[in-house]
Amino acid sequence: DSGVTQTPKHLITATGQRVTLRCSPRSGDLSVYWYQQSLDQGLQFLIQYYNGEERAKGNILERFSAQQFPDLHSELNLSSLELGDSALYFCASTARDGGYTFGSGTRLTVV
Amino acid sequence: DAKTTQPNSMESNEEEPVHLPCNHSTISGTDYIHWYRQLPSQGPEYVIHGLTSNVNNRMASLAIAEDRKSSTLILHRATLRDAAVYYCILRGPSTMNYGGATNKLIFGTGTLLAVQP
Numbered sequence: 001d002s003g004v005t006q007t008p009k010h011l012i013t014a015t016g017q018r019v020t021l022r023c024s025p026r027s028g029d030l031s032v033y034w035y036q037q038s039l040d041q042g043l044q045f046l047i048q049y050y051n052g053e054e055r056a057k058g059n060i061l062e063r064f065s066a067q068q069f070p071d072l073h074s075e076l077n078l079s080s081l082e083l084g085d086s087a088l089y090f091c092a093s094t095a096r097d098g099g100y101t102f103g104s105g106t107r108l109t110v111v
Numbered sequence: 112d113a114k115t116t117q118p119n120s121m122e123s124n125e126e127e128p129v130h131l132p133c134n135h136s137t138i139s140g141t142d143y144i145h146w147y148r149q150l151p152s153q154g155p156e157y158v159i160h161g162l163t164s165n166v167n168n169r170m171a172s173l174a175i176a177e178d179r180k181s182s183t184l185i186l187h188r189a190t191l192r193d194a195a196v197y198y199c200i201l202r203g204p205s206t207m208n209y210g211g212a213t214n215k216l217i218f219g220t221g222t223l224l225a226v227q228p
């Protein structure tokens with residue numbers, strides 16, 4: 001157990017639908033990073049939050065959004081889903097020692 | 112973000128040392144060198160990181176060239192559980208912007224390490 005918790009582990013949904021992925025960082029970590037990993041794209045950085053505020057944006061589609069709540073958990077919302085959104089979605093948090101800890105991911109399948 | 116170059120794949124035998132190379136000729140003076148690995152269907156796992164000096168931990172050693180343009184991750188005795196994709200990543204220093212840190216990791220394609228019994 002890395003200390004970063006992601007739910008659900010698996011999600012199957014239809015095209016056009018909307019889903020929410022949840023991430024709880026390690027206790028005491030203020031940053032949350034979201035990554036998407038598909039077979040043909042590798043690990044792509046999506047977005048980062050720090051203590052409730054957006055800090056950096058990567059290759060995140062307009063159909064996707066995220067937020068971080070006062071208790072520091074974060075949610076990634078994916079809407080108008082397409083087949084190409086099928087991927088593993090990881091979140092990570094950081095500690096002061098500089099290491100990043102990743103969760104075990106959510107596998108999203110869009111059918 | 113500065114770029115790293117790694118071999119696509121490497122093979123090793125169990126219980127032998129493994130040296131995974133990484134070139135980063137455009138590294139800046141403040142970039143940290145991070146290594147992560149990813150086992151199949153799992154999230155990336157932190158291995159080690161360093162700035163200028165060689166580093167050791169329970170998982171591996173990191174040897175950094177004097178000019179910092181290359182580094183080598185050393186697994187002292189490979190096991191079957193070390194078979195994974197290994198990523199070498201340059202990460203800038205924590206930049207405190209409006210009270211927050213902007214130091215995301217940008218992953219490349221990594222090196223797929225196969226370990227033979």
